Amino acid sequence: MTIYDISEKAGVSIATVSRVLNGSSNVSGKTRQKVLDVIEKYEYTPNAFARGLGLNTMKTIGIMCADSSDLYLAKAIYYIERKLRAGGYDSILCCTGYNLETKISSMNLLITKKVDGIILVGSNFIYENDKDNKYIHDAAMQVPVMLLNAALDSPNVFSILSDDYASTYEATLQMIASGITDILYFYNSRTYSGKKRLSAFLDAMRGQGLANEDILTLLYRGSHEDISAMAKQLTAFSQSGGVFHGIIASDDYLALGAIKYARENGLRIPEELSVLGHNNSMLATCCDPELTSVDDNLELLCNQLTHALMEVLSGNEVPQKTVFSGKIIKRGTTR
Amino acid sequence: MTIYDISEKAGVSIATVSRVLNGSSNVSGKTRQKVLDVIEKYEYTPNAFARGLGLNTMKTIGIMCADSSDLYLAKAIYYIERKLRAGGYDSILCCTGYNLETKISSMNLLITKKVDGIILVGSNFIYENDKDNKYIHDAAMQVPVMLLNAALDSPNVFSILSDDYASTYEATLQMIASGITDILYFYNSRTYSGKKRLSAFLDAMRGQGLANEDILTLLYRGSHEDISAMAKQLTAFSQSGGVFHGIIASDDYLALGAIKYARENGLRIPEELSVLGHNNSMLATCCDPELTSVDDNLELLCNQLTHALMEVLSGNEVPQKTVFSGKIIKRGTTR
DNA sequence: CCTTGTCCATAAATGCTTTCATATTTTTTC
DNA sequence: GAAAAAATATGAAAGCATTTATGGACAAGG
Numbered sequence: 059m060t061i062y063d064i065s066e067k068a069g070v071s072i073a074t075v076s077r078v079l080n081g082s083s084n085v086s087g088k089t090r091q092k093v094l095d096v097i098e099k100y101e102y103t104p105n106a107f108a109r110g111l112g113l114n115t116m117k118t119i120g121i122m123c124a125d126s127s128d129l130y131l132a133k134a135i136y137y138i139e140r141k142l143r144a145g146g147y148d149s150i151l152c153c154t155g156y157n158l159e160t161k162i163s164s165m166n167l168l169i170t171k172k173v174d175g176i177i178l179v180g181s182n183f184i185y186e187n188d189k190d191n192k193y194i195h196d197a198a199m200q201v202p203v204m205l206l207n208a209a210l211d212s213p214n215v216f217s218i219l220s221d222d223y224a225s226t227y228e229a230t231l232q233m234i235a236s237g238i239t240d241i242l243y244f245y246n247s248r249t250y251s252g253k254k255r256l257s258a259f260l261d262a263m264r265g266q267g268l269a270n271e272d273i274l275t276l277l278y279r280g281s282h283e284d285i286s287a288m289a290k291q292l293t294a295f296s297q298s299g300g301v302f303h304g305i306i307a308s309d310d311y312l313a314l315g316a317i318k319y320a321r322e323n324g325l326r327i328p329e330e331l332s333v334l335g336h337n338n339s340m341l342a343t344c345c346d347p348e349l350t351s352v353d354d355n356l357e358l359l360c361n362q363l364t365h366a367l368m369e370v371l372s373g374n375e376v377p378q379k380t381v382f383s384g385k386i387i388k389r390g391t392t393r
Numbered sequence: 394m395t396i397y398d399i400s401e402k403a404g405v406s407i408a409t410v411s412r413v414l415n416g417s418s419n420v421s422g423k424t425r426q427k428v429l430d431v432i433e434k435y436e437y438t439p440n441a442f443a444r445g446l447g448l449n450t451m452k453t454i455g456i457m458c459a460d461s462s463d464l465y466l467a468k469a470i471y472y473i474e475r476k477l478r479a480g481g482y483d484s485i486l487c488c489t490g491y492n493l494e495t496k497i498s499s500m501n502l503l504i505t506k507k508v509d510g511i512i513l514v515g516s517n518f519i520y521e522n523d524k525d526n527k528y529i530h531d532a533a534m535q536v537p538v539m540l541l542n543a544a545l546d547s548p549n550v551f552s553i554l555s556d557d558y559a560s561t562y563e564a565t566l567q568m569i570a571s572g573i574t575d576i577l578y579f580y581n582s583r584t585y586s587g588k589k590r591l592s593a594f595l596d597a598m599r600g601q602g603l604a605n606e607d608i609l610t611l612l613y614r615g616s617h618e619d620i621s622a623m624a625k626q627l628t629a630f631s632q633s634g635g636v637f638h639g640i641i642a643s644d645d646y647l648a649l650g651a652i653k654y655a656r657e658n659g660l661r662i663p664e665e666l667s668v669l670g671h672n673n674s675m676l677a678t679c680c681d682p683e684l685t686s687v688d689d690n691l692e693l694l695c696n697q698l699t700h701a702l703m704e705v706l707s708g709n710e711v712p713q714k715t716v717f718s719g720k721i722i723k724r725g726t727t728r
Numbered sequence: 729c730c731t732t733g734t735c736c737a738t739a740a741a742t743g744c745t746t747t748c749a750t751a752t753t754t755t756t757t758c
Numbered sequence: 759g760a761a762a763a764a765a766t767a768t769g770a771a772a773g774c775a776t777t778t779a780t781g782g783a784c785a786a787g788g
Binding site for chain 2: 103105106107108110111114116118121125126127129132133135136139140143148149150151152153167170171172283284285286311314317318321340341343344345346
Binding site: 395396397407408411412414415439440442443444445446447448 | 742743744745746
């Protein structure tokens with residue numbers, strides 16, 4: 059069933075059918091209804107490929123993320139997909155892993171498939187060395203690129219992020235204010251945000267004149283879901299002389315690792331060890347005691363990002379960079 | 394840059410360029426190289442829409458799931474996407490929620506977009522009343538439909554699932570064998586699998602001649618991530634007279650709710666309360682004690698499912714229904 | 729009678745694949 | 759070694775199913 063069949067059965071030209079389909083105003087009410095009736099009767103739906111060819115778009119957005127099964131990224135994808143669909147766009151999902159080559163080839167694939175825009179979910183897409191960000195600059199020459207939780211200064215690239223620096227700074231100050239001065243920052247280097255958070259922590263500690271020489275930080279190197287490995291690494295760190303009564307973790311997984319470490323070493327939380335996480339994921343409410351965590355309001359970020367993309371695609375101006383502030387959700391793991 | 398430009402610059406016809414592009418053998422080595430050089434020089438990539446129009450496919454698969462941020466579903470999507478991409482297919486993601494109307498319209502949308510196949514991730518897509526499954530039967534007339542963790546007998550519909558009945562039956566027997574006879578089945582009705590599990594539990598209990606009249610079951614009605622609400626409901630149930638020393642939960646979230654309930658009521662696990670979950674998600678290793686859980690080997694299921702779909706699309710025969718067995722991962726919450 | 733505006737059809741454009749026919753090369757045969 | 763047969767390489771042109779620019783017909787208004 060093609061537009062020709064419909065035009066024939068309705069006794070009009072294919073142009074008129076197309077006008078009806080696309081809601082053009084230049085069709086009389088009578089003709090429109092006649093065409094609609096035929097369309098309905100034969101359950102005709104226009105061929106998406108031909109349509110794509112004619113319009114040079116199929117209203118699809120490419121979503122790239124390293125690992126869609128990560129709690130945080132999965133939530134982001136969920137919010138973004140929902141909002142895109144509501145705006146009439148489909149999403150092509152691309153899980154790239156953390157390897158640059160794969161990211162580049164996925165990017166090219168999406169562009170070849172003629173998506174209308176690309177969303178990079180997660181700060182791991184931005185590299186310190188700007189040469190490595192070439193693939194993003196290049197892609198942005200073809201289609202708008204949106205960055206969630208990362209920023210890049212480039213034409214046709216738009217960044218929406220939460221102010222990681224500020225919230226970690228604030229969190230560190232709060233922990234210091236609660237009387238803890240020997241704080242360990244436990245992190246996982248992969249991300250751009252992770253680095254922001256680390257420097258916020260360092261700055262906050264130094265700002266308070268604390269332990270100038272040996273501020274404690276520990277980089278976790280294992281699988282990002284392996285809670286036991288995290289606890290193990292903390293135990294080893296402690297046994298090799300690390301002394302701390304507070305842990306600020308760069309995500310909630312790591313914070314759970316800290317809780318496990320405390321349990322295994324008989325430390326009471328928060329009396330003997332304070333723990334603070336990041337992302338306020340569902341993990342924060344499924345441990346005991348419940349986890350104090352920084353909430354960056356992911357749903358808001360995602361909605362804004364998607365909205366901005368749709369604005370760009372409609373030819374409207376949007377800011378290059380939008381920053382929202384997070385807040386600390388106080389629960390049982392801190393004093 | 395179109396195929397015409399390339400053909401002109403290479404001094405051949407567009408048919409030849411097309412043959413080179415599609416790896417047809419009927420091109421001489423010399424000509425092929427000449428064309429490839431021009432393609433490379435101008436960084437030409439064929440227009441995907443025109444290609445789709447000619448071939449009537451763009452090598453994309455529609456993935457539908459209720460909620461891509463659910464731990465289990467997110468993992469499944471991750472495995473499936475990865476395998477599809479390796480096979481040269483893209484994935485369009487559709488998060489439908491749990492509402493039938495939305496599922497139907499998403500399904501239609503995917504078919505309109507001319508996907509090559511549809512994967513339904515999660516057993517909530519199958520309804521007890523087969524009339525409600527009409528949308529699947531209909532879709533299967535257009536493209537192959539794959540079901541993960543559910544089964545439906547219909548042409549062009551293929552089911553891959555784990556044997557929920559068997560593993561829950563086995564789990565129940567094990568708990569009984571450990572000396573616990575008053576077991577509560579704590580579940581969440583949404584899914585087809587959930588029901589299989591429930592009936593396995595009931596059959597196992599009855600088979601052991603236990604509590605014929607009042608086998609304990611409790612349906613959880615809150616948000617599927619709200620651990621506190623689960624604990625609360627269990628506390629209420631217990632206070633209103635429910636007596637149990639074991640809980641079998643239909644997923645790991647609910648099992649965490651059970652652990653929280655135990656903690657709030659001062660019950661030691663597993664001495665005073667045994668807890669068993671389902672899905673062996675990462676939650677199982679992030680609580681204390683770690684959760685005994687049924688593992689259905691999701692990665693295997695997803696790989697098989699994706700493989701089967703690609704086989705079908707290549708015109709090969711595959712079984713209508715494939716069942717794998719799960720296994721119980723014993724950890725600290727059971728004796 | 730001329731203008732203006734509404735409605736609709738014709739035809740061109742979109743960029744590829746593929747069939748069919750033809751030209752060219754290679755192989756076979758005597 | 760030449761003619762015939764077979765295999766291989768290439769081009770022309772017809773799809774594929776839309777959108778949209780152009781222009782014609784007709785009606786109403788001045």
